[in-house]
Amino acid sequence: MGEEIDNIENFEAKETSKKIPIGWQLLFWGLILWGIYYFVSYTPAISGWSQGKAYEESIGRGEAVPRP
Amino acid sequence: MSDYQYDNETVKGFIISSIFWGVVGILVGLWISIQMWAPSWNIPPYFTFGRLRVVHTNGLAFGLGIGAIFGICYYITMRLTKRPLLFPKLARFHLYLFNAAIALAALSLFAGMNQSLEYAELEWPLDVGVVILWVIFAVNIFGTIIKRKEEQMYISLWFIIATVITVAVLYIVNNLSIPAGLFKSYHLFAGVNSANVEWWYGHNAVGFIFTTPILAMFYYFLPKSTGIPIYSHRLSIIAFWSLVFAYLWTGAHHLIYTPLPDWIQTLAIVFTIFLIAPSWGSVVNGFYTVGTDWSKMQTNYLTKFFILGITFYGLQTIQGPTQGLRVVSQLIHYTDWVPGHVHMGTMGWVTMTVAASIYYIIPRIYDTEIYSEKIANTHFYLVLIGQLIFSITMWITGIQQGALWKAVNPDGSLKYTFMETLVRNYPFWKMRTVGGVIFTIGMLFFIYNIFMTIRKGKSLAAAKA
Ligand code: HEM
Numbered sequence A: 001m002g003e004e005i006d007n008i009e010n011f012e013a014k015e016t017s018k019k020i021p022i023g024w025q026l027l028f029w030g031l032i033l034w035g036i037y038y039f040v041s042y043t044p045a046i047s048g049w050s051q052g053k054a055y056e057e058s059i060g061r062g063e064a065v066p067r068p
Numbered sequence B: 001m002s003d004y005q006y007d008n009e010t011v012k013g014f015i016i017s018s019i020f021w022g023v024v025g026i027l028v029g030l031w032i033s034i035q036m037w038a039p040s041w042n043i044p045p046y047f048t049f050g051r052l053r054v055v056h057t058n059g060l061a062f063g064l065g066i067g068a069i070f071g072i073c074y075y076i077t078m079r080l081t082k083r084p085l086l087f088p089k090l091a092r093f094h095l096y097l098f099n100a101a102i103a104l105a106a107l108s109l110f111a112g113m114n115q116s117l118e119y120a121e122l123e124w125p126l127d128v129g130v131v132i133l134w135v136i137f138a139v140n141i142f143g144t145i146i147k148r149k150e151e152q153m154y155i156s157l158w159f160i161i162a163t164v165i166t167v168a169v170l171y172i173v174n175n176l177s178i179p180a181g182l183f184k185s186y187h188l189f190a191g192v193n194s195a196n197v198e199w200w201y202g203h204n205a206v207g208f209i210f211t212t213p214i215l216a217m218f219y220y221f222l223p224k225s226t227g228i229p230i231y232s233h234r235l236s237i238i239a240f241w242s243l244v245f246a247y248l249w250t251g252a253h254h255l256i257y258t259p260l261p262d263w264i265q266t267l268a269i270v271f272t273i274f275l276i277a278p279s280w281g282s283v284v285n286g287f288y289t290v291g292t293d294w295s296k297m298q299t300n301y302l303t304k305f306f307i308l309g310i311t312f313y314g315l316q317t318i319q320g321p322t323q324g325l326r327v328v329s330q331l332i333h334y335t336d337w338v339p340g341h342v343h344m345g346t347m348g349w350v351t352m353t354v355a356a357s358i359y360y361i362i363p364r365i366y367d368t369e370i371y372s373e374k375i376a377n378t379h380f381y382l383v384l385i386g387q388l389i390f391s392i393t394m395w396i397t398g399i400q401q402g403a404l405w406k407a408v409n410p411d412g413s414l415k416y417t418f419m420e421t422l423v424r425n426y427p428f429w430k431m432r433t434v435g436g437v438i439f440t441i442g443m444l445f446f447i448y449n450i451f452m453t454i455r456k457g458k459s460l461a462a463a464k465a
């Protein structure tokens, strides 16, 4: 088969080299926005949410579970 | 023909070594998969599950994975920089030291020496050896890139550079420990800090061993074997920088619902979900590239390896981020779901892409054609079926396990004992072994094909001489 010398032009398409599909851009920015929302909602110092509290709530009134 | 003197011998050496350690690791994988449903397959003290499992993971991540990465990154770097390695003799020494280190690593793990940090099990004297190996690799890669004869740097080189730098930082930081003798040491970090550093390392081992170097191969060998240039250079660059930036923040998603502070977990989840975008940048780019001429799926036998590989990478990088969410983690964490995730990535993406790269390289450096495309196709379908069986059985039993563990009676007590949940895994564990056997047979076809190609190349060369 032999060895051909690499030519960068065979690796990068010319006409489309700067194109970024719009769907992907939406995904990119959408996930950043979602990240901001999630960080604000689930950081105890910002929203007051905490894993411990969420756990307490998840076991309902907790009558059946022995209280410490 | 080129007048460049590429160092093919070192590349060959790494590829053969990687295949050798791959066979060892895969056979051990089969063995531990049997041990999970037939405990009598444990042979104490050396061949128990606890010791063999680390031989499996280290053998495949470091023997097969890193071995292939060393060899193939050398191959790619020489060609994209249009010059031989800066230090070819050092690269040869690198090859010998690599094999010595992996052999000693395997022996030490069989002997039960273990830092008790997943993927960082090797004790400190071996860590020193690994760092030396890595420095040699870095010197040769960076030296060659600095002295390159082609100004423009193709995206694969960026992925290789990120791999070299990041693995060095991760490995050194997580292996900082206080020796207590030659074969025993204690992590410098304690408690929750130790866990946090360990999973920062652990997740980025996935990111910079099972992702960036494999993407370097994907971006290089896809255009080489199909003749189609990558659709968008800009997309590959944006995906690269955002991937590298985001990965390093995500480790704590392995520690959801642990004593790690809530805000660290939340921050890690944010970056984890964001990772879908950079990961899919490469997936989209791959699909758009081959999308300009789908007939290549039929006319070039390697195209389907790369396309299936990047498809599993795409699935893996949706499944992985989803696993980081608290609501999903609480169901699947600690269950067999996770090995299902792991092996879709390692078998479907990593091993698939590495094998295709080797199929491309070996005929080129032996100046011949592949021995048999038919055997390559058989290999392809067998590893595909084997991997699907492995992943799907583990996903099913993992969800079942999680659901049973969480089931409670009205008074709050657990509905099922641990034993009751365990025995339900047996049929799935047995099926996983069947999937593993099919995958292994597929890999044997691959190895046979490679060795026959080498033989063919050698006899052609002898005939010419
Ligand atoms: C015949 C093929 C294979 C079989 C039968 C197999 C089997 C297994 C088994 C039984 C485990 C332990 C799961 C547990 O503890 O519950 C495991 C873990 C693992 N295997 Fe494999 N494996 C195979 C191929 C591979 C390959 C090719 C790679 C990498 C390139 C790999 C990487 C890993 C890793 C990283 C883990 C650790 C997963 C974790 O901690 O969650 N395996 N494998």
Ligand code: HEM
Pocket (backbone or CB within 6 Å): B118, B202, B206, B210, B211, B250, B253, B254, B272, B275, B276, B279, B313, B316, B317, B318, B319, B320, B321, B322, B323, B324, B329, B332, B333, B334, B338, B341, B342, B344, B345, B346, B349, B350
């Ligand atoms: C965007 C990319 C990815 C993300 C966000 C991600 C996320 C995750 C998460 C959250 C876990 C922990 C599951 C649990 O224990 O509850 C995990 C485990 C794992 N993932 Fe991924 N994953 C990604 C891609 C990959 C890829 C490409 C591979 C390649 C093989 C891979 C291999 C692994 C391995 C080996 C583990 C097991 C770690 C252990 O020993 O516990 N992941 N992943």
